[in-house]
Structures are given as C-alpha cells and as structure tokens.
Amino acid sequence: MSSSSQRVTQRRLKGLLLKRFGMAAATYALTGVVCSVAMFNGLLQASWPTALLFTLLVTLSQLGFFAVFRAGKNLRFRDPSLTEPQMLVALGWLTLLLSSFDEGRGSLLVIYPLIMLFGVFELQPRVFVRCALLAFFGFAGLNLYEAFTLRLDDPAAATLQVCVLAAVLIWLSLFASYVQTLRRRMRQRRFALQAHQDTLRGMMRQLEDLAATDELTGLFNRRHFLRLASRALDNLRAGRQHGLALIDLDHFKRINDVHGHAAGDRVLQAFAAVARACLRDGDVLARYGGEEFVLLLPDTDCEQFAACCERLREAFSRAEPLGVKVSDLSLSVGMTLLTMHDDLDEALHRADQALYQAKRSGRNRCMAAWEEADA
Known part of the structure; x- marks a missing residue:
C-alpha cells in the first residue's frame, strides 16, 4: 500500500x-x-x-x-x-x-x-x-x-x-x-x-492470454493483433505514422512435405524467437495465419521500417530451428505505412499487394507499397 x-x-x-x-x-x-x-x-x-x-x-x-x-x-x-x-x-x-x-x-x-x-x-x-x-x-x-x-x-x-x-x-x-x-x-x-476472487482474476488473465496468443509460436493471434492495430490507428496523431508489414515464410509447404509438419512447427517457432530478438518492446508481431505473420511498428518512418524488416529477414536466414536441419530459410515482406485517418483493411491490402510483388520478384526480399507508388 x-x-x-x-x-x-x-x-x-x-x-x-x-x-x-x-x-x-x-x-x-x-x-x-x-x-x-x-x-x-x-x-x-x-x-x-x-x-x-x-x-x-x-x-x-x-x-x-x-x-x-x-x-x-x-x-x-x-x-x-x-x-x-x-x-x-x-x-x-x-x-x-x-x-x-x-x-x-x-x-x-x-x-x-x-x-x-x-x-x-x-x-x-x-x-x-x-x-x-x-x-x-x-x-x-x-x-x-x-x-x-x-x-x-x-x-x-x-x-x-x-x-x-x-x-x-x-x-x-x-x-x-x-x-x-x-x-x-x-x-x-x-x-x-x-x-477465490484473486484465483478467479488469475484464471481470467490466463484465459485472456490464451484467447490473445497463438499456441504454437507464443505470438499474438490474428484477432488480438487486429484489436491492437485498430486501437493504435485510432490513437495516431497528425504527423506520425506506423509501419505495417505482412511476412510470409518462403517455400514453407516444401518444408512440410520434405521434413514433416513437426519440422514446419519448429521453423515457425524459430521465426518467432528471431523476431522477438530483433524487435523492440513496443512492436507488435502476430501470427496472421499458417506461415504468414503481421508486424506493426509504432512511430516509425520509411527508412527505419525498411531497415527493421531487412534486419529481420537476414536474421531468419541464419536461424537454426531446434532439432531440425533445414537449409535456405528465407522470408518475404510486404510493407506499408499507416497514417492518420487511414483504413486498416486498406492498409493490410496494400501490404498484401507489396508481399505479392516480393513473391513474384523471386522471394527472400522486402517490398514496400510506397516504392510501387513512386514507380
């Protein structure tokens, strides 16, 4: 007290x-x-x-x-x-x-x-x-x-x-x-x-954590990420911007087919561990579905955001999943920026289009929606 x-x-x-x-x-x-x-x-x-x-x-x-x-x-x-x-x-x-x-x-x-x-x-x-x-x-x-x-x-x-x-x-x-x-x-x-009330509150917190967390990777799940991203977008002020990226692990289906689904799970867990090491405390990373992840970097600019995503891509290429020998790990990233009065669905669509361009350009690279606009 x-x-x-x-x-x-x-x-x-x-x-x-x-x-x-x-x-x-x-x-x-x-x-x-x-x-x-x-x-x-x-x-x-x-x-x-x-x-x-x-x-x-x-x-x-x-x-x-x-x-x-x-x-x-x-x-x-x-x-x-x-x-x-x-x-x-x-x-x-x-x-x-x-x-x-x-x-x-x-x-x-x-x-x-x-x-x-x-x-x-x-x-x-x-x-x-x-x-x-x-x-x-x-x-x-x-x-x-x-x-x-x-x-x-x-x-x-x-x-x-x-x-x-x-x-x-x-x-x-x-x-x-x-x-x-x-x-x-x-x-x-x-x-x-x-x-009993303290126990109940503890159980409620655990249930909230379970409801907000992906069981395999320990990252936030899609629903919780969308809630956090919407709140961050509502609180965004003029002159500031957030970075939003969709991340897809390259050739993940082939990893599952060749090494088995257990190996695929280890690769996903390896990515989560690498991402935690590369990101700041306030950055938000979630499993968006399957081998796809979504990243929100608050209060950033084009250069900082691109550098962060590039650092994450390089770190994952050097990752060694526990108990699995998988070579040539890589990922592709589609990036965009959130500004005041932006629409989250539209921003996710822009990031998804940039990710699609990264895949078409040979994978293992980071593509930005603002680069397409400049082009």
Missing part, C-alpha cells in the same frame, strides 16, 4: 474512532443529566461542590482521551479504539458515582450494561469478561463495604441488585463471545472469498 493510501486509511480510522468517542461522551452527558435530576429530588447524597468536582474530574479524563485520539497517538496501540481503557475508566467513575446513591442506586444499574455494550464488537471474549468482572466486583464490593460499615439500609434490595447485575453481565459476556465468533467466521469467509 502506498503512503498516500495509508494516510487516507489512517484519516478514515481516526474519524471513525472520534465518532465512537463522541458516543461515549454523549453517554457521560446523559448520565450527568440523570444525576442532576436525582440531585434535585434528593436522591444523590452529595453536595454541589462535590458534584462539581466529580464532574470536573470526569471531564478531564475524557479530554485526556480526546487529546490522544486527536493527536493520533492511539494508533500506536494494538487496539487503536482504546475500548478497554475507556470502559475501565467509565466503570470506575460509575461505581464511584453509585456510592453517593442510596434509594436510586438500582435505577442507575442500567448504565453498567450500557458501558459494556461498547466492548461487545471490539473486545476479545477474555478481555470483555475481565471488564465484566471488574464491574461486578466493583458494585458488589461497594455494597459489602456499606454492609460492613452498617450503612446499607436495605440488604435484601442490595442483594437483588447484585444478582441482577451478575445475570446481565453473564448474558452480555456470552453475547460478546457469540458476536466475536460470528465476526471471526465472517472475516474468515471474507478472506476465503478474497482468495
């Missing part, structure tokens, strides 16, 4: 984490509203200075988390969301807050599962259970401390509250484990689907 893509991904992750932090901050704010209602109704056993100090400390803790998220320092941790630290801090504040309640304590127990829900989709089951145990022992310890100090007004109600909280936390722990199992299975299926 490039550095720019990484920066975009980190920016999106940072935005997502800030949104989740905003949800947590909203939960704190709603809890503050509930506590204000409780205080006005005399259910919160704390003075206004104590309540303001508690609110200030809670706000400072959240500002600390916000600063970490804003600076991006959370990305250094294994869990960039810092879900467990945020939950532990929230559970600690809630337990401390409940110590100031008496009659209304049971109503605020719902905030425990509300906090725990933040970790259902993020925390591993063992980490979630750890947070649940902290919530349970925090609340149970609060009630035991008040019972030990003889400040627990209704032991039966406190016992019921502890049992209800235990049941809810156990259910949430099981639910979190189930959710994480589902996420793991979905992740595995996504990876498997990605692997």
Whole structure:
C-alpha cells in the first residue's frame, strides 16, 4: 500500500474512532443529566461542590482521551479504539458515582450494561469478561463495604441488585463471545472469498492470454493483433505514422512435405524467437495465419521500417530451428505505412499487394507499397 493510501486509511480510522468517542461522551452527558435530576429530588447524597468536582474530574479524563485520539497517538496501540481503557475508566467513575446513591442506586444499574455494550464488537471474549468482572466486583464490593460499615439500609434490595447485575453481565459476556465468533467466521469467509476472487482474476488473465496468443509460436493471434492495430490507428496523431508489414515464410509447404509438419512447427517457432530478438518492446508481431505473420511498428518512418524488416529477414536466414536441419530459410515482406485517418483493411491490402510483388520478384526480399507508388 502506498503512503498516500495509508494516510487516507489512517484519516478514515481516526474519524471513525472520534465518532465512537463522541458516543461515549454523549453517554457521560446523559448520565450527568440523570444525576442532576436525582440531585434535585434528593436522591444523590452529595453536595454541589462535590458534584462539581466529580464532574470536573470526569471531564478531564475524557479530554485526556480526546487529546490522544486527536493527536493520533492511539494508533500506536494494538487496539487503536482504546475500548478497554475507556470502559475501565467509565466503570470506575460509575461505581464511584453509585456510592453517593442510596434509594436510586438500582435505577442507575442500567448504565453498567450500557458501558459494556461498547466492548461487545471490539473486545476479545477474555478481555470483555475481565471488564465484566471488574464491574461486578466493583458494585458488589461497594455494597459489602456499606454492609460492613452498617450503612446499607436495605440488604435484601442490595442483594437483588447484585444478582441482577451478575445475570446481565453473564448474558452480555456470552453475547460478546457469540458476536466475536460470528465476526471471526465472517472475516474468515471474507478472506476465503478474497482468495477465490484473486484465483478467479488469475484464471481470467490466463484465459485472456490464451484467447490473445497463438499456441504454437507464443505470438499474438490474428484477432488480438487486429484489436491492437485498430486501437493504435485510432490513437495516431497528425504527423506520425506506423509501419505495417505482412511476412510470409518462403517455400514453407516444401518444408512440410520434405521434413514433416513437426519440422514446419519448429521453423515457425524459430521465426518467432528471431523476431522477438530483433524487435523492440513496443512492436507488435502476430501470427496472421499458417506461415504468414503481421508486424506493426509504432512511430516509425520509411527508412527505419525498411531497415527493421531487412534486419529481420537476414536474421531468419541464419536461424537454426531446434532439432531440425533445414537449409535456405528465407522470408518475404510486404510493407506499408499507416497514417492518420487511414483504413486498416486498406492498409493490410496494400501490404498484401507489396508481399505479392516480393513473391513474384523471386522471394527472400522486402517490398514496400510506397516504392510501387513512386514507380
């Protein structure tokens, strides 16, 4: 992945984490509203200075988390969301807050599962259970401390509250484990689907290569060449020209008759190997049919194109097909030039006429359509 893509991904992750932090901050704010209602109704056993100090400390803790998220320092941790630290801090504040309640304590127990829900989709089951145990022992310890100090007004109600909280936390722990199992299975299926898609794309590329390639020579086939040549002709600009040539291996039928078709195949493969060595990377060569080939040389002129075809003809005359002793190898070439607004079929016809003239003139030579025009 490039550095720019990484920066975009980190920016999106940072935005997502800030949104989740905003949800947590909203939960704190709603809890503050509930506590204000409780205080006005005399259910919160704390003075206004104590309540303001508690609110200030809670706000400072959240500002600390916000600063970490804003600076991006959370990305250094294994869990960039810092879900467990945020939950532990929230559970600690809630337990401390409940110590100031008496009659209304049971109503605020719902905030425990509300906090725990933040970790259902993020925390591993063992980490979630750890947070649940902290919530349970925090609340149970609060009630035991008040019972030990003889400040627990209704032991039966406190016992019921502890049992209800235990049941809810156990259910949430099981639910979190189930959710994480589902996420793991979905992740595995996504990876498997990605692997299948990659395999499918590879097979599609292989099929495209097979559809565009001549099996014997490894060169492009006629259909693919015509597609490439049409595209090159469409992109041709004024003042530029492409070279187009039809190449025919001389006396190929005689090679097949004397040495066999296997020898003929070796000669075709030898020509393909020679042509690859003589041509540039951007040049396009294809098997046009039988022993005939077609060549497209982008961005060239008469002299360069003729020199290239002549070099190819001389190189083939020195070729030695693998495992076959064939003497006097030669080829004939018909050349023409493609210009802007030219017609590909007409250009192929011009090259074919030039090839015909090369054959009539004794073979083993390169003839150009522009030479006939000059004559």
